[in-house]
Amino acid sequence: MxxxxxxxxxxxxEVAVLRSLxxxxxxxxxxxxxxxxxxxxxxxxxxxxxxxxxxLWVNSVSPxxxxxxxxxxxxxxxVPRKIPSPGISVTERARMAELAPLARKYRSxxxxxxxxxxxxxxxxxxCLSLYANHVTIQExxxxxxxxxxxxxxxxxxxxxx
Numbered sequence: 001m002x003x004x005x006x007x008x009x010x011x012x013x014e015v016a017v018l019r020s021l022x023x024x025x026x027x028x029x030x031x032x033x034x035x036x037x038x039x040x041x042x043x044x045x046x047x048x049x050x051x052x053x054x055x056l057w058v059n060s061v062s063p064x065x066x067x068x069x070x071x072x073x074x075x076x077x078x079v080p081r082k083i084p085s086p087g088i089s090v091t092e093r094a095r096m097a098e099l100a101p102l103a104r105k106y107r108s109x110x111x112x113x114x115x116x117x118x119x120x121x122x123x124x125x126x127c128l129s130l131y132a133n134h135v136t137i138q139e140x141x142x143x144x145x146x147x148x149x150x151x152x153x154x155x156x157x158x159x160x161x
Contacts, residue, residue, distance in 0.1 A: 008042060008073050015046040027057040032068040034058045083134045092126065093143045099123040100144040124158050131155050 010018070010033070021029055033043050040051040040058070047054075088096070102119035110117045127140050141151035 006039060008038075010038060010042050010046060011071050014071050018043075018046055024061075027061045028068060029070070030054055031058045031061045032070045036070050037073045085135050085139060086133060088130060088135060088139060088143050092130070096123065096126060096140075096143045097145060099126070100146060104146075124154055127151065127155055128158060131159075 014033070018026065018029060030043050034040065034054075040054045044051055044054040099119045099122055102116050103123045105116040106114075106120035107116075112118075123144065127144070130140060131137065137151050137155060138148055140155065141148045144151060
């Protein structure tokens with residue numbers, strides 16, 4: 001599987017080599033760079049060519065039997081941006097399953113002392129707290145036994161309140 005070097009420009013020495021070539025030599029060189037892991041944009045940028053043109057060149061050339069030596073990109077390790085979910089504890093999951101059926105019966109006209117109102121507020125507070133600690137909406141929805149959309153609405157509409 002080919003790993004591409006995103007956001008990495010070609011080294012200046014390789015740019016000079018590319019600019020000195022033409023015809024099939026240029027196409028073979030572009031093919032070798034692409035196979036080494038350089039992106040189409042990185043190859044086309046110093047040549048003032050579009051990615052689509054470089055892609056056409058790369059796909060039109062059959063791999064040369066003689067190996068062309070080209071620089072390889074620096075392998076940047078992938079760092080995920082998303083923080084992994086800590087999950088929901090068994091006691092929190094049980095409490096959410098207990099509160100969800102009551103909270104479904106909540107309506108805005110109910111008094112604050114009504115069981116459905118208190119269950120709704122407690123479930124919302126619990127979900128907001130867990131969501132702030134990087135628990136996903138899908139995990140919250142599964143724990144409460146509701147749809148993703150219902151949990152999204154509960155979390156996102158109350159997130160900044």
